[in-house]
Amino acid sequence: MRTYRELFGTPEFTPFFLTSSFQVAGQTVSGLALGTLIYDRTGSPLLSALGMFGPSLAQVVGATALLSAADRLPPRAATAGLALVFGAATAVQALPGLPLWVAFALLFGLGTLAALGGGVRYGLLNEILSREGYLLGRSVLNMSAGTMQICGFGLGGVLVATLSPRGTLLAGAALYLAAAVVARRGLVRRAPRATGRPSVAETWRTNGLLWSSKHRRTVFVALWVPNGLIVGCESLFVPYDPGHAGPLFAFAAFGMLVGDVLTGRLLPRRWRERLAGPLRLLLAVPYLVFVLRPGLPLALVAVALASVGFSAGLLLQEQLMALTPEELSGHALGLHASGMLTMQGVGAALAGGTAQLTSAPVAMAAMATASVAVTLALAPGLRSAAQASRSTAAATRSSVAVSATRTKRSPAGP
Numbered sequence: 001m002r003t004y005r006e007l008f009g010t011p012e013f014t015p016f017f018l019t020s021s022f023q024v025a026g027q028t029v030s031g032l033a034l035g036t037l038i039y040d041r042t043g044s045p046l047l048s049a050l051g052m053f054g055p056s057l058a059q060v061v062g063a064t065a066l067l068s069a070a071d072r073l074p075p076r077a078a079t080a081g082l083a084l085v086f087g088a089a090t091a092v093q094a095l096p097g098l099p100l101w102v103a104f105a106l107l108f109g110l111g112t113l114a115a116l117g118g119g120v121r122y123g124l125l126n127e128i129l130s131r132e133g134y135l136l137g138r139s140v141l142n143m144s145a146g147t148m149q150i151c152g153f154g155l156g157g158v159l160v161a162t163l164s165p166r167g168t169l170l171a172g173a174a175l176y177l178a179a180a181v182v183a184r185r186g187l188v189r190r191a192p193r194a195t196g197r198p199s200v201a202e203t204w205r206t207n208g209l210l211w212s213s214k215h216r217r218t219v220f221v222a223l224w225v226p227n228g229l230i231v232g233c234e235s236l237f238v239p240y241d242p243g244h245a246g247p248l249f250a251f252a253a254f255g256m257l258v259g260d261v262l263t264g265r266l267l268p269r270r271w272r273e274r275l276a277g278p279l280r281l282l283l284a285v286p287y288l289v290f291v292l293r294p295g296l297p298l299a300l301v302a303v304a305l306a307s308v309g310f311s312a313g314l315l316l317q318e319q320l321m322a323l324t325p326e327e328l329s330g331h332a333l334g335l336h337a338s339g340m341l342t343m344q345g346v347g348a349a350l351a352g353g354t355a356q357l358t359s360a361p362v363a364m365a366a367m368a369t370a371s372v373a374v375t376l377a378l379a380p381g382l383r384s385a386a387q388a389s390r391s392t393a394a395a396t397r398s399s400v401a402v403s404a405t406r407t408k409r410s411p412a413g414p
């Protein structure tokens with residue numbers, strides 16, 4: 001699968017795409033509204049930031065407690081049901097006089113459930129598109145998420161000014177409801193990918209099974225750590241240049257969009273494999289220039305170039321899927337998403353602490369240096385993992401071909 005026409009011509013992908021887009025828009029709009037509401041009530045920048053981004057840190061709880069359900073729940077029912085839960089909780093947060101601790105408890109619960117939602121969503125994507133189409137489909141979802149975040153923050157700002165934060169929270173709840181309706185009406189009913197009863201113990205067992213493979217373990221670390229360290233650089237845009245943080249974020253989003261189109265649509269497989277290593281380094285190297293405190297034009301170019309490197313994550317996800325049994329695909333992708341978001345929160349905390357002791361430019365360069373070091377240390381293991389994933393994919397294609405041949409040769413039934 002190489003074209004967007006083929007992608008959107010695939011049954012179920014369009015409703016899946018719309019469901020995901022509505023969810024991202026709902027999360028963005030409601031996050032901005034809740035952060036504004038908390039700041040208005042408390043005057044605390046820290047609590048306001050936790051209101052917007054705190055749920056990412058709760059994903060680690062979901063990854064260690066709930067992910068076994070990602071492959072053991074019917075995907076359509078789980079997708080629609082989780083969207084309804086998010087919509088209901090967002091509506092509750094709009095209630096006047098809601099105690100602050102209740103608002104944060106709801107945020108923690110939603111962050112925990114988001115880990116399960118990621119596993120269900122990306123496992124279903126793998127079913128809808130097959131592994132050959134996963135890369136292109138995931139790149140389109142990344143582009144949609146970036147677009148929805150840009151539009152969502154813009155729309156959210158307008159809604160906060162015109163409707164108030166509580167009215168904007170209700171608008172976010174409506175977007176989650178739209179996601180639930182599209183999922184229920186547009187997706188096909190499917191059986192769970194795995195059997196058995198989900199539990200915390202089963203989640204730990206499967207996490208251990210996924211982590212036990214040296215190749216998968218290397219890919220997971222490569223997906224989590226360099227990415228999280230560079231998000232730490234992005235978290236310092238405001239202290240680096242308060243008057244131009246918006247353009248810096250916009251150029252970062254533009255670079256991610258270019259990378260997703262390049263990797264997901266334009267590069268043939270042989271070039272993707274050759275460029276995987278350089279893309280991982282590109283993610284961090286441009287940020288080294290920030291130690292010189294460059295002017296805005298050079299800073300924008302550096303940020304855009306670095307963000308192209310985020311597309312290396314698509315290639316690593318493709319490797320992860322080749323190394324993972326089909327019945328564990330949702331759990332593996334959920335673990336990847338939860339670990340990535342958790343490390344982004346950790347990276348932001350590390351960057352902020354470093355900047356507190358030094359300065360924003362020095363902290364950004366330090367985080368980039370650490371990202372380069374981790375990427376270089378993982379390079380030999382990733383080459384071995386890539387070779388193993390190619391061997392696994394070839395064996396799978398051979399098995400499918402043999403099965404198809406046997407089917408053709410089998411006598412017709414009565």
